[in-house]
Amino acid sequence: MQDSSGRGKITEIYEKLLAFFGPQGWWPVYSDNGPRYHPGDFxxxxxxxxxxxxxxxxxxxxxxxxxxxxxxxxxxxxxxxxxxxxxxxxxxxxxxxxxxxxxxxxxxxxxxxxxxxxxxxxxxxxxxxxxxxxxxxxxxxxxxxxxxxxxxxxxxxxxAKKPKFVVDAYTFRLIERMGIAEERDYDSVQRLFEEEMPKNLEIYSEYHALLVELGKNHCRKKPNCTDCPLKQICLYNKKA
Ligand code: SF4
Missing domain, CATH: 1.10.340.30 (Hypothetical protein; domain 2)
Incomplete structure (x- = not known):
């Protein structure tokens, strides 16, 4: 599924989420003062x-x-x-x-x-x-x-710092609502992301963290679409 510029929806979601939330710096690891995210430092x-x-x-x-x-x-x-x-x-x-x-x-x-x-x-x-x-x-x-x-x-x-896309409940929910896929099958959803996005550790690390951020703040069970960075391209929001 590609837009007029040739980008697929999965790429577009990533770009919008990164622009909105910024780098997440996952996974947090402990330093002297407690667990620390490290945006931009991989x-x-x-x-x-x-x-x-x-x-x-x-x-x-x-x-x-x-x-x-x-x-x-x-x-x-x-x-x-x-x-x-x-x-x-x-x-x-x-x-x-x-x-x-x-x-x-x-x-x-x-x-x-x-x-x-x-x-x-x-x-x-x-x-x-x-x-x-x-x-x-x-x-x-x-x-x-x-x-x-x-x-x-x-x-x-x-x-291990090897590029493997992580799928979770937030990912399933989002792609259903965006109209990208309906089946909650781990391997096929993972393939969708891995086939469209470059096989890149930094991108996969950020993308999963951004989906969690979206899922916690906007795309909850009861979605809060008003300020969602994806509302312009979201099927669920258009139908609503
Ligand atoms: S617009 Fe609403 S349903 Fe669509 S991704 Fe955002 S929060 Fe979820």
């Missing part, structure tokens, strides 16, 4: 601890708001548990309490342990895990119980 993560922080964050935010996941992440940090061995050595009951704020803490404690065990057994550290090519890395991550498409792709994009 050098993060810089250390194995930051890679672990992003991977654990991606697990903790499953079915939870980032705010609650972040509290759990902070607690892990306070306990010195942004550490794969440390997670394995911590009793599951204790780990559940540490990450309680993230919700579904029983499953998530198990998932943190399974993920940590998988990295240590198969690779030794995050850097070695991420040395595989994107396809192999994705296959490996998906083989870990509790890691689905969105979590795997978040880890690949933001922690």
């Amino acid at each position: 050098s993060y993560p810089k250390t194995d601890i930051q890679r672990i922080e992003i991977a654990f964050g991606a697990i903790l935010t499953q079915q939870s708001s980032w705010k609650n996941a972040e509290k759990a992440l902070f607690n892990l940090m306070e306990h010195g548990l942004l550490d794969l061995e440390g997670i394995l050595e911590t009793e599951e009951e204790i780990l559940r309490n540490i990450i309680r704020s993230s919700g579904y803490f029983r499953q998530k404690a198990e998932r943190l342990k399974l993920f940590s065990g998988f990295v240590l057994d198969r690779h030794g550290d995050m850097e070695d895990l991420f040395s595989s090519d994107t396809k192999e890395l994705r296959r490996e991550l998906l083989s870990v119980k509790g890691i689905g498409n969105e979590t795997a792709d978040s880890i690949i994009l933001y922690a």
